[in-house]
Amino acid sequence: MANSLETKAVTKIYQTDTGVTRAVDSVTLAVQNGEFVALVGPSGSGKTSLLAMLATLLSPNEGEIIIAGQSLMEMSDRERTRFRREKIGFTFQANNLVSYLTAMENVELMLRLNGKYDRAGRERARELLARLGLGDRLNNLPRQLSGGQQQRVAIARALIHNPALVLADEPTASLDTERAYQVVQTFANLIHEQNRVGIMVTHDLRMTAFADRVVQMMDGKIRRVIDNHEEITGFSRGTLSSAPPSEPRAPRLVPRLAPS
Amino acid sequence: MLPIYLSFKEMWRNKGRFLLFSLVIALITVLVLFIAALADGLGNGNREYIEKLNGDLIVYKSDVALSITASQLGREKLLEVSRVPGVTDAGQVSFSSTVVRYQGAKELNVSLIGVGAGKPGEPPVVQGRGLQDRQAKEAIIDRNVALTTGLRVGDNLTIKSIQGAKEKLYTLQVVGISDGRQFFLQPSVIVPDLTFEQIKPGAVPTGNESDLISNIIVVRLQHPSQWKQMESVLASQVSGIQAVDKVTAYENTPGYAAQQSTLSTQQFFSLLIGVLVIGGFFQIQMLQKVPQIGMLKAVGASSPVIALSALAQIVMVTVIGVAIGTAATLLMALTFPATIPIVFSPMAIVLGVVSILLIGPLGGLVSIRYALRVEPLTALGLSS
Numbered sequence: 125m126a127n128s129l130e131t132k133a134v135t136k137i138y139q140t141d142t143g144v145t146r147a148v149d150s151v152t153l154a155v156q157n158g159e160f161v162a163l164v165g166p167s168g169s170g171k172t173s174l175l176a177m178l179a180t181l182l183s184p185n186e187g188e189i190i191i192a193g194q195s196l197m198e199m200s201d202r203e204r205t206r207f208r209r210e211k212i213g214f215t216f217q218a219n220n221l222v223s224y225l226t227a228m229e230n231v232e233l234m235l236r237l238n239g240k241y242d243r244a245g246r247e248r249a250r251e252l253l254a255r256l257g258l259g260d261r262l263n264n265l266p267r268q269l270s271g272g273q274q275q276r277v278a279i280a281r282a283l284i285h286n287p288a289l290v291l292a293d294e295p296t297a298s299l300d301t302e303r304a305y306q307v308v309q310t311f312a313n314l315i316h317e318q319n320r321v322g323i324m325v326t327h328d329l330r331m332t333a334f335a336d337r338v339v340q341m342m343d344g345k346i347r348r349v350i351d352n353h354e355e356i357t358g359f360s361r362g363t364l365s366s367a368p369p370s371e372p373r374a375p376r377l378v379p380r381l382a383p384s
Numbered sequence: 385m386l387p388i389y390l391s392f393k394e395m396w397r398n399k400g401r402f403l404l405f406s407l408v409i410a411l412i413t414v415l416v417l418f419i420a421a422l423a424d425g426l427g428n429g430n431r432e433y434i435e436k437l438n439g440d441l442i443v444y445k446s447d448v449a450l451s452i453t454a455s456q457l458g459r460e461k462l463l464e465v466s467r468v469p470g471v472t473d474a475g476q477v478s479f480s481s482t483v484v485r486y487q488g489a490k491e492l493n494v495s496l497i498g499v500g501a502g503k504p505g506e507p508p509v510v511q512g513r514g515l516q517d518r519q520a521k522e523a524i525i526d527r528n529v530a531l532t533t534g535l536r537v538g539d540n541l542t543i544k545s546i547q548g549a550k551e552k553l554y555t556l557q558v559v560g561i562s563d564g565r566q567f568f569l570q571p572s573v574i575v576p577d578l579t580f581e582q583i584k585p586g587a588v589p590t591g592n593e594s595d596l597i598s599n600i601i602v603v604r605l606q607h608p609s610q611w612k613q614m615e616s617v618l619a620s621q622v623s624g625i626q627a628v629d630k631v632t633a634y635e636n637t638p639g640y641a642a643q644q645s646t647l648s649t650q651q652f653f654s655l656l657i658g659v660l661v662i663g664g665f666f667q668i669q670m671l672q673k674v675p676q677i678g679m680l681k682a683v684g685a686s687s688p689v690i691a692l693s694a695l696a697q698i699v700m701v702t703v704i705g706v707a708i709g710t711a712a713t714l715l716m717a718l719t720f721p722a723t724i725p726i727v728f729s730p731m732a733i734v735l736g737v738v739s740i741l742l743i744g745p746l747g748g749l750v751s752i753r754y755a756l757r758v759e760p761l762t763a764l765g766l767s768s
């Protein structure tokens with residue numbers, strides 16, 4: 125099966141007055157289509173920086189990234205923008221949706237951006253939202269939806285235009301445990317069904333239960349990779365013997381508040 | 385299409401806020417249009433007679449700084465001016481202010497203007513006939529006098545004028561009606577020069593036409609396009625005079641320039657306030673939308689889409705505001721009494737409307753620039 129995502133020794137260095145940070149340090153990773161990867165690690169370990177580079181929003185200092193057969197390195201800013209709207213789907217931690225568009229319109233927006241808005245697309249958007257349990261919420265504005273419902277709209281938005289790569293930044297951060305499980309499970313199922321590459325950054329280890337692979341980062345480096353189903357289950361329950369002590373053992377019960 | 389879709393949806397889903405802001409722009413429009421109308425109305429009231437004069441140059445006594453009241457020119461100057469080659473005709477014109485009594489005891493302040501019968505300075509009539517005799521007890525009234533008093537051609541006109549310490553009444557016959565010929569913000573009664581000498585307030589009639597002293601001489605030229613050269617020709621061939629074109633003449637009527645510049649300053653500041661208000665509104669709104677714009681850019685909305693949707697919104701809000709404001713202004717203008725010096729010239733309305741339509745996007749430029757600078761990276765909570 126094709127590798128829709130490949131990174132080769134990707135490195136991101138931040139230079140500030142106080143010094144140099146190797147936020148992402150020589151990360152090499154290959155993800156197959158239909159694979160759902162959870163990216164975990166302590167705060168400051170470089171998860172978001174890596175995600176931003178995969179999203180073409182940040183340029184690596186070294187290394188290479190190839191998505192859907194295309195190297196991101198030679199692209200101009202305009203090409204990157206176009207690449208993002210065609211090949212990448214996003215869900216963000218906060219401010220996911222356009223406040224003045226309904227759930228349906230937010231999903232359709234990706235089709236409009238790509239000039240592919242038509243009856244068939246509209247039908248797909250409706251089905252996708254129904255699949256995510258929002259069949260009766262199509263015409264609600266974001267402010268009329270709960271946090272979990274908004275995240276699900278964002279997931280539909282991330283998938284509607286058939287992207288090669290779906291990136292989710294802490295999709296469960298503002299949800300309670302029950303809803304978080306539901307959201308991640310549906311997300312994982314859709315990645316599998318539609319045969320896309322899914323990468324989810326999460327602080328909540330329990331959410332890794334639905335992943336095919338867990339990539340654990342530390343100080344910018346991949347500390348370890350778990351791709352065995354049983355080990356992942358153990359990891360997500362916090363019972364995996366070699367779980368690093370720096371990881372929070374107890375699952376976070378209080379949802380992290382998104383900045384409003 | 386997408387930018388219009390986005391800006392329209394945003395306005396539609398926030399109707400109250402955007403309508404309110406359109407109303408603010410409507411108010412600015414009303415203000416700008418009324419100041420323009422007032423400037424036109426007042427300016428017209430001051431310059432109309434001179435602007436419409438059937439002559440090319442106005443001759444003043446020299447060293448009076450183009451003050452009509454201070455200028456005194458005798459009959460001999462008229463003869464000298466008439467003899468200058470290139471001058472085809474010239475007429476003495478004198479100004480005073482008096483009162484028309486009508487419909488019993490009603491009174492109307494008017495400019496009393498003495499002209500040579502059939503000479504430059506006498507306005508063409510739209511009804512009746514022109515002045516025929518320099519001594520005749522006849523008058524041309526301008527449209528405004530006719531409208532206010534209801535006088536018609538053939539009617540008797542009563543002029544009330546202070547002579548010495550007493551009021552005296554004179555009866556003239558209306559022989560013609562001209563179009564609007566206001567002077568010194570008053571409608572006009574035009575009478576033959578010798579009649580003027582007798583009935584003007586404080587008259588000391590000599591009855592001798594060679595003594596006739598006027599304020600200005602209106603000169604008609606053989607080649608009107610050469611007025612500039614003729615100004616100096618006249619000044620060099622006739623001693624003690626100064627000749628200027630009509631625009632210079634009315635711009636030097638007392639208070640005219642000061643009044644017009646006051647009004648255009650007011651108009652300028654209304655527009656400036658407009659720019660700041662519109663700019664401020666869209667900028668505040670833009671600040672609130674920064675996270676959303678970062679997100680839109682992250683999912684692949686291009687800079688042109690972002691900029692055009694912001695622009696489309698500014699244009700729509702401004703157009704709606706200007707439309708409401710213009711409609712409101714014209715409706716209000718209908719209810720205004722004719723005596724208020726407000727003139728809505730199509731030119732001034734177009735100019736006012738266009739300038740507000742331009743200041744909208746101008747005010748919004750800052751916010752558009754700001755939107756273009758939002759980094760998509762902020763959607764992930766990072767900054768570069």
Ligand SMILES: Nc1ncnc2c1ncn2[C@@H]1O[C@H](COP(=O)(O)OP(=O)(O)OP(=O)(O)O)[C@@H](O)[C@H]1O
Binds near residue numbers: 147
């Ligand atoms: N713009 C920047 N300038 C300088 N250093 C930065 C910048 N952005 C991030 N860093 C540093 O890079 C490192 C990795 O940051 P990153 O946000 O990728 O970590 P993270 O794993 O997403 O953390 P968290 O779990 O807290 O979100 C951190 O040490 C951080 O301080």
Ligand SMILES: [Mg+2]
Binds near residue numbers: 171173
């Ligand atoms: Mg992060």
